[in-house]
Amino acid sequence: xxxxxILLRHRDVAGLERLDVYLEHGGFAALRAAVTTKSxxxxxxxxxxxxxxxxxxxxxxxxxxWSFLSPNVFPRYVVVNADExxxxxxxxxxxxxxNPFQFxxxxxxxxxxxxxxxxxxxxxxxxxxxxxGLERRIAELKERRLLGANLFGSDFSLEIxxxxxxxxxxxxxxxxxxxxxxGKLGQPRLRPPFPxxxxxxxxxxxxxxxxxLTNLPPIVERGAEWYRSIGTKDSPGTKVFSLSGHVARPxxxxxxxGTTFRSLIFDHGGGVxxxxxxxxxxxxxxxxxxxxxxxxxxxxxxxxxSLPKAGSMLGSASIIxxxxxxxxxxxxxxxxxxxxxxxxxxxxxxxxxxxWMLQALERLHNEGAPGQVDLLVAVARGIExxxxxPLGEFSIMPVTSGVDRFRPDFSAHEANGR
Amino acid sequence: MMxxxxxxxxxxxxxxxxxxxxxxxPADQRRSAVMPLLYLAQHExxxxxxxxxxxxxxxxxxxxTQVASLVGFYSLYHDHPGGRVRMQICTDLxxxxxxxxxxxxxxxxxxxxxxxxxxxxxxxxxxEVMCLAGCDRAPMFQAxxxxxxxxxxxxxxxxxxxxxEEVRRTHGV
Numbered sequence: 001x002x003x004x005x006i007l008l009r010h011r012d013v014a015g016l017e018r019l020d021v022y023l024e025h026g027g028f029a030a031l032r033a034a035v036t037t038k039s040x041x042x043x044x045x046x047x048x049x050x051x052x053x054x055x056x057x058x059x060x061x062x063x064x065x066w067s068f069l070s071p072n073v074f075p076r077y078v079v080v081n082a083d084e085x086x087x088x089x090x091x092x093x094x095x096x097x098x099n100p101f102q103f104x105x106x107x108x109x110x111x112x113x114x115x116x117x118x119x120x121x122x123x124x125x126x127x128x129x130x131x132x133g134l135e136r137r138i139a140e141l142k143e144r145r146l147l148g149a150n151l152f153g154s155d156f157s158l159e160i161x162x163x164x165x166x167x168x169x170x171x172x173x174x175x176x177x178x179x180x181x182x183g184k185l186g187q188p189r190l191r192p193p194f195p196x197x198x199x200x201x202x203x204x205x206x207x208x209x210x211x212x213l214t215n216l217p218p219i220v221e222r223g224a225e226w227y228r229s230i231g232t233k234d235s236p237g238t239k240v241f242s243l244s245g246h247v248a249r250p251x252x253x254x255x256x257x258g259t260t261f262r263s264l265i266f267d268h269g270g271g272v273x274x275x276x277x278x279x280x281x282x283x284x285x286x287x288x289x290x291x292x293x294x295x296x297x298x299x300x301x302x303x304x305x306s307l308p309k310a311g312s313m314l315g316s317a318s319i320i321x322x323x324x325x326x327x328x329x330x331x332x333x334x335x336x337x338x339x340x341x342x343x344x345x346x347x348x349x350x351x352x353x354x355x356w357m358l359q360a361l362e363r364l365h366n367e368g369a370p371g372q373v374d375l376l377v378a379v380a381r382g383i384e385x386x387x388x389x390p391l392g393e394f395s396i397m398p399v400t401s402g403v404d405r406f407r408p409d410f411s412a413h414e415a416n417g418r
Numbered sequence: 419m420m421x422x423x424x425x426x427x428x429x430x431x432x433x434x435x436x437x438x439x440x441x442x443x444p445a446d447q448r449r450s451a452v453m454p455l456l457y458l459a460q461h462e463x464x465x466x467x468x469x470x471x472x473x474x475x476x477x478x479x480x481x482x483t484q485v486a487s488l489v490g491f492y493s494l495y496h497d498h499p500g501g502r503v504r505m506q507i508c509t510d511l512x513x514x515x516x517x518x519x520x521x522x523x524x525x526x527x528x529x530x531x532x533x534x535x536x537x538x539x540x541x542x543x544x545x546e547v548m549c550l551a552g553c554d555r556a557p558m559f560q561a562x563x564x565x566x567x568x569x570x571x572x573x574x575x576x577x578x579x580x581x582x583e584e585v586r587r588t589h590g591v
Contacts, residue, residue: 087549088512109526124549125494125562128567161442167451167493183449183478185491201447242553250554280510285549286511320512320553332512337547345489 006230006238007214019140022101028146032396033150043113047216049224053234053411056081056172057284057315059235059304060245066113069204075327077200078111079181080357081205083172085124086285087338088318091240092147092210096123096130100215102115104160106213108147113204116378118159121175125166134162144180150265159230159371169342173389174207176344180361182282187346187353188389211240227235229373235303235314243269245321246276265298276323280406283307284315284334287394289401290328311401328406329413332399333357339395350392353383364413373410375405419464425469428459428477433457436477448478456495461564465499493547495561501536501543502589504562505582509546512553521557524575529582541591542582545571 006053010016013025022028043145057172095103104250123131138160141147149157149276155394168186170176172347178200193241199205219227225228228236235257241264244250245326248270261281265271278293283302289312291297300310307314340354360376363369380396387393403410435458455477459470467488472482472539483588489495507522515586522533527542529537534541552558555571559578570581585591 040514084551085549087510090553093551124551126494126567126569129569132566163442163450164454164457165492166456166488167547168491168494180453181450181482182447183452183480183488185487185515196469201444201509244556245515250516252554282511318553320515322515331511334514341548386435 002218005254005272007095007102007211007240008099008219008252008336009102010027016102017098017100019101019137019144022284022386025367026221027101027217028105030217031112032152033104033108034112034220035154035156040113040115043109043220046224047113047219048373050227051224051234052212052215052227053235053304054209055211055215055316057086057287059274059314059333062208062212064109065196065208066206068194069114069206070197073204074115074398075118075162075203076116077203077205078107078114078116079174079178079195079200079205080107080119080121080213081172081174081177081207082123082127082414083123083169083173083177084127084210084286084413086316086318086334088285088320089206089242089316090244091140091242091252091316093130095125095129095210095240096134100134101141102143102217102364103135104134104147105208106216107160109216110149110206110213111378112156114204117157118161120181120200121160121162122181123162123164124171125164128164131164138162161219162331165243168344169338170344170389170391173181173391176389177207178205184401185344188387221403232301232303234304234305236317239302239314241302241316242316242318243321244318246272246278246319247324248273256305258306260299260301261293261319262298264302264319269321272321272323274323276325278321279324279326280328280331282320282331282398283312283320284319285318285320286338286398287390287401288313288315289397290331290405291401292405328402328409329361329364332402332410333358336361336395339391339394343391343395347387347392349386350395353379353392354395357383357395369414370414373403373407373414376410425459425463425467425473426565428455428462428473428484432458432462440477448534449480451494452478452480452488456485456489461566462583464564467497471497494567502541502563502591504543504545505559505578506545506547506550506562507559508548508550508552508556510549512549513556513558516556518557520574521573521578525578528575537582539586540587541586541589 015306052062053145093341129353171180176186180186231237239257253268281291286373338355340358342348343354346350356379364372383392439454439561453476471485474480475485509518557573
């Protein structure tokens with residue numbers, strides 16, 4: 001890429017996953033500066049000023065989220081969402097594996113700002129090896145006194161613990177994650193209260209995504225103005241875009257927010273194999289409306305404000321590219337099967353609705369009964385806006401956008417089956 | 419896996435590990451330790467039998483029913499014995515776009531089993547799973563055994579079958 005890597009810095013600095021190399025390259029200077037020269041409130045103000053937005057999917061301003069913590073209630077907790085499970089998303093995995101110390105330094109900066117003495121990293125259970133790696137690195141940091149009691153001679157102390165999930169997409173939703181961390185079923189909580197008031201163990205809690213936290217050391221070191229010079233006015237900074245599907249070079253690409261689909265897919269991803277044309281794009285894994293790959297869409301800047309105008313969302317920025325050979329009704333079948341499997345069962349519209357959407361889609365594929373497409377859309381409308389968490393909402397997005405934008409793909413099944 | 423292992427031995431055989439797990443959470447929040455303890459029990463006993471579930475429930479101070487509901491909810495816990503290793507192939511959308519469905523089908527055909535089944539020698543159970551965050555290196559699978567979970571990426575049918583042979587060799591099947 002043209003600009004430097006801020007998050008995937010291991011691509012520029014060999015061996016960055018080792019503590020000695022990380023320290024040689026300025027590691028933990030940001031944490032030291034934060035703890036020894038700034039108050040927690042000043043760190044929050046700095047992060048607010050940087051315009052950093054949550055990279056887990058919602059895009060909420062990080063510093064603002066922190067400022068909602070109930071004042072003067074302790075203990076507080078920092079919980080890291082490392083439950084990366086959105087289909088097409090594999091960015092946090094690379095950060096945890098290859099640039100773990102920048103991430104851990106970010107966790108510590110966040111904990112200092114939140115005045116939390118304990119942080120839990122909730123890793124999806126499948127990241128077994130990654131979790132072991134993190135535990136090893138946390139032990140190294142303790143040995144070097146970069147974690148533990150009275151850091152840099154201050155009264156700030158921090159312990160970081162790793163907690164493994166066990167295979168449940170829903171735990172990526174922050175309140176379901178907290179329930180899971182408390183040893184319960186991973187089912188979302190009713191809000192309010194929000195985690196900033198009553199989170200883990202009903203204590204004020206900050207929940208942030210891995211990529212979000214990895215932004216903190218460079219922001220503290222180089223300042224809000226520098227950060228705002230990258231990306232767009234409302235979406236500052238870089239983003240790790242996970243590119244998958246029908247592209248020559250799938251993988252993670254760290255690019256400024258506001259980069260176009262065309263640039264990501266063709267300049268970086270090497271275009272579509274076999275010279276086929278792109279038919280559809282899912283810009284946020286399975287959890288966003290599918291886009292028809294028109295010239296206008298391809299030239300849309302990928303940032304938090306432009307994607308809604310184009311009829312979708314940026315979400316976790318997991319771009320799944322599908323060429324002209326793809327049947328969009330099959331795509332809807334795949335995403336619906338995913339959401340049906342992952343629905344936690346708490347809200348009836350999502351639990352039952354994903355089941356019935358899957359029934360309609362399977363019937364469409366197996367028998368092709370007329371009227372199935374309208375039935376499918378009717379079930380989807382029955383889920384819309386009626387659930388505690390966004391999973392139900394996400395489940396209908398590829399389906400309704402698919403029918404709206406690629407109706408002939410569905411109608412063909414209705415007429416012929418298969 | 420050691421399906422024959424007797425339950426009730428976590429405290430005796432893994433005292434240090436049990437204490438280390440409990441120490442990660444506040445003293446009045448033992449229930450938080452239930453997920454890591456379930457992994458420990460599953461690795462020790464091969465799967466989570468009702469007796470193993472009760473044992474974990476006792477360690478954290480909740481009812482066996484509550485712990486059993488977790489075993490049903492989370493897909494990496496198993497209440498039935500499987501093969502020595504569970505080969506969990508991702509066939510979710512991004513992997514499917516890169517041939518994962520055909521890959522899973524052919525692996526099963528070659529092993530003479532269907533998805534969800536275990537090879538007759540008890541070596542490998544092949545399962546279809548949801549996205550594993552390895553989309554750029556499809557086809558891929560994870561191997562879950564009594565030591566943990568490991569990823570196998572950029573696979574071909576031949577390399578996957580070779581891996582199955584290796585499982586048979588290491589486990590003396």
